[in-house]
Amino acid sequence: MTIYVEQGENLHRAAVAAGVHVDAAWGGNGTCGKCRVLIKKGRAKSAPSPNLRQDRVEKGYVLAGL
Known part of the structure; x- marks a missing residue:
């Protein structure tokens, strides 16, 4: 699954919004x-x-929560 997260956005909140537990x-x-969480591509x-x-x-x- 690929999740795009805007700069400054909380990774945990973005994952939950995308349906990822x-x-x-x-x-x-x-x-x-x-x-x-493991970042496979990107930073x-x-x-x-x-x-x-x-x-x-x-x-x-x-x-993800930090």
Whole structure:
């Protein structure tokens, strides 16, 4: 599935609006790290978080709620 997200738009909200379930136990604010998603094409900025290991960041993972 491809989801286009405008610059500045929250990735979690865009995914939900597109009908994609993203586990977000804390409302998608990056608190627990369960909103982790893999960006396969393109780029997404995500605030640094202790809930996302650096090796996963290097593979393209971001926290959708941040």
